[in-house]
Amino acid sequence: MHTHHDPFCQPMTRERAREMLREHGLRATRQREDVYLALAAKKCHMSADEIFDAVGGAAGNASSEPSMSLATVYNTLEALASAGLCRKLPSACGASRYDADVSEHAHLVTADGQVMDVPMDLSEKLMGSIDPAILREVEKRLGVKVDGLSLELRGAAPAPDSDR
Numbered sequence: 001m002h003t004h005h006d007p008f009c010q011p012m013t014r015e016r017a018r019e020m021l022r023e024h025g026l027r028a029t030r031q032r033e034d035v036y037l038a039l040a041a042k043k044c045h046m047s048a049d050e051i052f053d054a055v056g057g058a059a060g061n062a063s064s065e066p067s068m069s070l071a072t073v074y075n076t077l078e079a080l081a082s083a084g085l086c087r088k089l090p091s092a093c094g095a096s097r098y099d100a101d102v103s104e105h106a107h108l109v110t111a112d113g114q115v116m117d118v119p120m121d122l123s124e125k126l127m128g129s130i131d132p133a134i135l136r137e138v139e140k141r142l143g144v145k146v147d148g149l150s151l152e153l154r155g156a157a158p159a160p161d162s163d164r
Contacts, residue, residue, distance in 0.1 A: 012040040024083040031068055035076040036100070039086055045097035045107075045115040048074050089115055089152075104149060110157040118153065126151055 017036045018028040026032060038054040039046060046054070052073045077098055081088045087099045094113040105123035108116045118126065127149060135146050 012037060020085060021083075024085050026079060026083050026085075031072055032076055032079070034068070035073060036080060036085060039077075039080070039098055040100040043117070045089060045099045047095040047097050048077055049095065051077070051098070087150075091115070106151040106153060108153045108155055110155060112157060114157055118151075123151075 014033055014037065017033045017040070021028040021032055021036065034055045035051055038051050041054075048070065052068070052070050055068055055073065077086065077088070080086045081098070084102060085100070087102055089097045089099055089107065091097060091109065091113060097115050099107075099115075099117075101117070103120075104127055105120060106118035106126050108118055110116070117123075130149065135149075138144070139146055
């Protein structure tokens with residue numbers, strides 16, 4: 001497993017967000033910066049609705065700036081995902097969630113829809129346990145090129161007082 005550039009090593013500032021957008025071929029607009037900052041600020045995986053609330057798009061926004069529409073948040077998230085700045089995590093039990101950590105790592109999805117990162121050392125062991133020969137066989141049989149791997153575990157949410 002290769003080491004990756006971790007955007008979380010340094011704090012995410014507006015300037016850093018602007019730089020990341022430009023590095024990924026996106027024009028750095030205030031709305032894109034706001035959405036990316038909200039996404040990168042949390043280790044949890046947010047839905048578009050949660051990001052919408054976080055950027056002050058909801059009615060009752062006391063700011064003098066115009067509020068951002070939910071459609072703008074969705075469009076911005078799609079642009080960020082297409083540019084490789086976040087991963088869209090489709091959910092079988094609700095809204096898609098978005099992850100600003102684009103490194104290959106496993107997720108655990110709970111029955112109530114929470115998405116948690118599997119610690120990187122365990123993610124690497126899980127991802128590394130998949131036989132490359134099986135991936136080549138998938139490519140051959142389906143006539144596709146596999147260029148990434150997403151691993152999702154499912155389980156119960158940890159008890160609030162449990163040690164992890």
